[in-house]
Amino acid sequence: MISPIVCLLAFALSAPIAAATSQEYSFDTSGLDKRPYDLSASVELWPSLLFFNRDSDLYLLRYGHEDPAHTELYRVRTETGAEYQYRSFIASARGSYDIFHQRLDDSTSFDTKLYEGYLKYSPRASFSLLAGKKSFRWGKGYAYNPVSFAGRPRDLNDIDAALEGYWNLSAEYIRGSSGKLSALALTGAMLPVYGAVNEGFRRDTTLAGVAQLYLLFLDTDIDGYLYGDSRSDVKAGIDFAKNIFPSWEIHGEWAYAPDSRSTFFASDSVLASETRSANDIVLGTRYLAPFNTTFIVEYLHLGSGLTSDRMGAYYGALGSASASEDPSIRRATLKNSARYYSGQFLMTDYLYVKASHPEPFTIVYFTPAVYSVVNLVDGSFMGGFEMTYSRMRHLLLTARCVAFGGPHESEYGIRQAQQRIELRGKWSF
Amino acid sequence: MLRSYFLVPLIVSILSAGLHAQDPAALLEKIDRNLEPVSYEMYRKLINVEPDGKKKEFVLYMVRKGNDKVAGVFLSPPTDKDRSMLRLGDNMWLYIPNVGKPVRITSLQSATGGVFNNADIMRIDFGAEYNVEQLRDSAGEYVFELKAKTRSVAYDRLRLWASKKPLLPTKIECLTEARMLIKTLHFKEIKDFGGGVVRPSVIETDSPLYKGYKSIMIYAEIRSRQLGDEIFTVNYMSKIKELRK
Numbered sequence: 288m289i290s291p292i293v294c295l296l297a298f299a300l301s302a303p304i305a306a307a308t309s310q311e312y313s314f315d316t317s318g319l320d321k322r323p324y325d326l327s328a329s330v331e332l333w334p335s336l337l338f339f340n341r342d343s344d345l346y347l348l349r350y351g352h353e354d355p356a357h358t359e360l361y362r363v364r365t366e367t368g369a370e371y372q373y374r375s376f377i378a379s380a381r382g383s384y385d386i387f388h389q390r391l392d393d394s395t396s397f398d399t400k401l402y403e404g405y406l407k408y409s410p411r412a413s414f415s416l417l418a419g420k421k422s423f424r425w426g427k428g429y430a431y432n433p434v435s436f437a438g439r440p441r442d443l444n445d446i447d448a449a450l451e452g453y454w455n456l457s458a459e460y461i462r463g464s465s466g467k468l469s470a471l472a473l474t475g476a477m478l479p480v481y482g483a484v485n486e487g488f489r490r491d492t493t494l495a496g497v498a499q500l501y502l503l504f505l506d507t508d509i510d511g512y513l514y515g516d517s518r519s520d521v522k523a524g525i526d527f528a529k530n531i532f533p534s535w536e537i538h539g540e541w542a543y544a545p546d547s548r549s550t551f552f553a554s555d556s557v558l559a560s561e562t563r564s565a566n567d568i569v570l571g572t573r574y575l576a577p578f579n580t581t582f583i584v585e586y587l588h589l590g591s592g593l594t595s596d597r598m599g600a601y602y603g604a605l606g607s608a609s610a611s612e613d614p615s616i617r618r619a620t621l622k623n624s625a626r627y628y629s630g631q632f633l634m635t636d637y638l639y640v641k642a643s644h645p646e647p648f649t650i651v652y653f654t655p656a657v658y659s660v661v662n663l664v665d666g667s668f669m670g671g672f673e674m675t676y677s678r679m680r681h682l683l684l685t686a687r688c689v690a691f692g693g694p695h696e697s698e699y700g701i702r703q704a705q706q707r708i709e710l711r712g713k714w715s716f
Numbered sequence: 717m718l719r720s721y722f723l724v725p726l727i728v729s730i731l732s733a734g735l736h737a738q739d740p741a742a743l744l745e746k747i748d749r750n751l752e753p754v755s756y757e758m759y760r761k762l763i764n765v766e767p768d769g770k771k772k773e774f775v776l777y778m779v780r781k782g783n784d785k786v787a788g789v790f791l792s793p794p795t796d797k798d799r800s801m802l803r804l805g806d807n808m809w810l811y812i813p814n815v816g817k818p819v820r821i822t823s824l825q826s827a828t829g830g831v832f833n834n835a836d837i838m839r840i841d842f843g844a845e846y847n848v849e850q851l852r853d854s855a856g857e858y859v860f861e862l863k864a865k866t867r868s869v870a871y872d873r874l875r876l877w878a879s880k881k882p883l884l885p886t887k888i889e890c891l892t893e894a895r896m897l898i899k900t901l902h903f904k905e906i907k908d909f910g911g912g913v914v915r916p917s918v919i920e921t922d923s924p925l926y927k928g929y930k931s932i933m934i935y936a937e938i939r940s941r942q943l944g945d946e947i948f949t950v951n952y953m954s955k956i957k958e959l960r961k
Contacts, residue, residue: 312918314761314934319775319791321960327797372958409958413946424816450816461952463945465782469804470949501951506807508820508950528820530807533868536820575822645829649926651766652829677829680772680793715794 325370328716333362335709342695344605346703348621358391380404403452413461422452423476425499425512426540426569427528430639430660431587431632433542433567434524436514437478437488437497443631443660443669453478453485470503490548493518506530512542520546526569534575542567547591550627552604556616558623565590571639579646585639592635595664601628602696633698636663652678667693667700685711740848744860746883747876748841751915755781757959758938760788762837764830767928774828776837777960779941783844785948788837789956800953801827803838806868811953818950823870831899831921831931835870842876845869857886871898882906884915899923909938 338357339346368381385398405419422439426432430443439450457476463469478495480488489495495516502509507529514522524542531537545564553559571585593601601624608620643656659670673687689707693700752758762774774796778788789800800811802818809818810827821827823835846862846869853859854877862874873891878884888901900923903916919933946952947959 312763312932312934314759314936316759316936319759319777325957327794329794377958409955412944412952412955412959422816426817459951461946461949463947463949465784465945470946470951472949472951474951503804503807503949506805530820530822530868533806533822534824538820573820575825579824581825645826649929651764651926651929652772677795678772679795681795683795713795715797 323372325368327366327368329364329366329713331362331364331366331711331713333364333709333711335360335362335707337704338706340691340700340703340705343701343703344602344609345624345701347609348605348617348624349703351617355391358389360390361388362386375408375410377407377409378405379407400451402450415459417455417457417459420452420454421457422450423474423497423499424450425510425526427508427510427526427538428540428569428571428585428587429573429583429641430585430637431567431569431589432540433569433589434510434512434526434540436512436522436524436542437476437495440631453488468502468504469506470501472499472501474499474501489516489518489520491518493520520544536573538569538571538573540567540569544591549591549593551593551597552600552623554600554604556604556608556619558627567591578644580642580644583639583641587632587637587639589632589635589637593633594635598634598665598698599696602701605701632660634662634664637661638663652676662693662698665693665697665700667691667697669699681714681716683711683713683715685709685713687711740851740860741843743851743858743878743883744843744846744848744862745841747878747885748843750882750884752780752938753911753913753940754783755941755943756938757941757943759791759936760837761932761934761936762828762832763932763934764828764832765930765932772830777957779943779947779956779959780840781943781945781948783841785945786838786840787948787953787956791957796828798954798957799827800956801834801838802948802950802953803840804948806866808834808838809950809953811950813954818953823868831923831926831929832933833870836901836921836933842874846874856880858883882914897924899925907935909935911938911940913938 336357336359339355341354363386364383366383370377370379381403382401386395387398388395401420403421405417405421407415407417409415423437425435425438437453441450455476455478457474459472459474461472475498478485478488478497480493480495493516495514498513500511507527510526512524522542522544524540526540528536528538543566546562547565548560548562550558550560567590568588569585571583574582576582604620608617611617638661641656641658643654645654647655653674653676655674657672659668661668669689669691671687671689673685676684687709691699691702691705757779760776760778764772774793775791776788777791778786780786784805786803787800789798790796798813802809808821808823810821811818821834824833826833827837842862845865847865848860849863850861851858858878858880860876860878862876864872871890872893873895875889875891876885877887879886884906885903887903890898892898899921902920904918904920905916906914907917908914917935920930922930
């Protein structure tokens with residue numbers, strides 16, 4: 288297999304050819320005539336190197352006596368988008384095709400996703416109706432959005448990644464003004480869950496409705512959210528964001544679910560479910576220092592998260608299963624672990640911090656950043672260092688190194704990966 | 717000799733009186749209106765030039781209404797396409813399609829990199845952000861010493877040179893409170909855009925903080941256009957490109 292470094296270098300070396308093309312200081316707008324259609328595409332090469340945590344029970348459960356120290360993963364992602372506008376109607380579709388190869392077992396898998404596909408009717412700027420698959424990205428937090436009632440969880444190690452939407456029928460009304468209430472917007476959507484339609488949005492067949500009210504009041508973004516469905520589940524939430532000074536922003540989210548349901552290991556091989564009320568909170572701030580470094584700090588409280596006792600039962604189940612010779616117990620435990628314990632935040636209290644500094648030493652288009660998530664309950668952590676370089680017209684380069692650490696029986700300490708290094712080169716058309 | 721002893725200060729006094737008989741704020745407002753209509757749409761190209769001559773270009777479609785509403789969407793390069801920016805008074809947001817929601821940004825950050833920052837791209841009237849501390853005549857040009865009205869303005873001070881006929885800026889120095897130079901903007905190539913808009917079509921910017929680098933802004937197709945307030949909201953940021961005709 289060609290080294291991933293060689294692949295990405297070949298990719299990157301082709302880019303300076305585009306960057307070096309000489310152009311005059313002119314601006315020919317003839318090519319900017321609006322067309323009724325718009326097409327976009329990108330190809331991304333994504334090799335990564337994964338170092339295993341060979342002391343982890345999860346690793347022992349998965350790899351048993353094979354005992355690999357590391358593996359290489361190769362991903363090629365193709366994203367395409369198309370849009371067509373005819374008078375007040377817009378048809379839009381966007382999706383991806385992934386090829387994923389793991390060197391450890393020489394396996395290759397494929398995945399196709401339709402991120403969005405919808406028809407929108409917008410007779411005027413202030414109103415639109417939409418039917419189809421569209422994502423709702425709600426919330427002000429950078430690491431976690433408890434108010435994202437109609438959205439999918441994000442990847443903390445790739446916060447900018449596009450996310451798949453849900454099939455829905457929605458309407459939006461927008462109003463702006465020049466007073467203390469500078470803007471108002473109301474969005475409502477119906478999301479059916481039936482068979483393959485919106486599979487995974489809710490456990491059972493249901494018809495869900497969500498609503499968002501946005502206000503810009505006294506220079507403060509304020510949102511209110513509601514969720515309800517035909518099974519009588521309800522949720523409510525609010526968020527806000529405001530600049531205290533131009534370089535200092537504060538934000539927060541709160542979501543309340545009276546019937547938050549969780550499934551967990553009650554003992555070695557027995558799962559249990561519990562329904563209880565839960566408050567999820569995010570409080571954060573972003574500060575741009577005079578030396579041009581941006582700091583983000585967020586405190587996350589997940590009332591819906593698992594307690595130390597519940598996590599202790601999970602570690603016990605992993606330990607028992609990894610020591611078992613019964614393959615069905617090992618498989619079942621792995622399956623339940625993937626289904627109920629693979630979320631970004633499993634427990635209750637976290638601290639997220641990130642520092643980024645664009646263009647250090649006047650290296651234009653280069654931005655390094657460091658970030659970390661600390662589990663305040665068990666002391667485990669995830670830490671990352673990333674660099675992005677966007678000098679080329681068509682190519683975005685990203686390098687990232689993520690490490691997980693903590694006690695053997697802790698959220699990040701139990702993970703099967705100890706460290707991951709990845710390089711990404713995305714060529715956009 | 718004695719006559720010139722009295723004549724020179726008399727002439728200077730008359731000239732100064734003439735200068736200050738024109739309200740400096742009114743002159744600044746006239747400069748603002750000569751640069752851009754109150755409500756308009758336009759295309760803008762930003763070019764970052766590196767010391768070795770290599771360039772990266774950005775093309776934006778921008779709309780503006782009044783003194784506190786500006787919005788724009790990137791049309792190129794492909795890596796930035798469909799990103800949009802919104803300014804409402806002192807508030808600024810950036811929308812990245814893959815993130816899917818607007819995030820608050822500051823005027824001193826840069827969505828494009830290089831010498832330009834967000835304040836340069838999302839500029840509103842000088843008169844909306846600055847008071848005229850001093851107006852003087854220098855080599856046939858007006859020289860305005862401007863002081864920011866609030867601490868939320870990107871540059872604490874501006875020194876603005878303007879030609880008298882036409883009344884348009886020729887150079888602006890952006891300064892800190894201590895009058896340290898941050899960047900210099902050179903206004904060039906006056907062009908008739910139609911609809912009564914005759915203004916510099918090129919702004920070249922250089923900065924002692926980015927030695928050897930320069931950034932150029934080229935204006936095209938400035939047209940008056942009546943726009944609704946709803947366009948200048950965070951909910952509309954993903955749709956700004958739909959305004960293009």
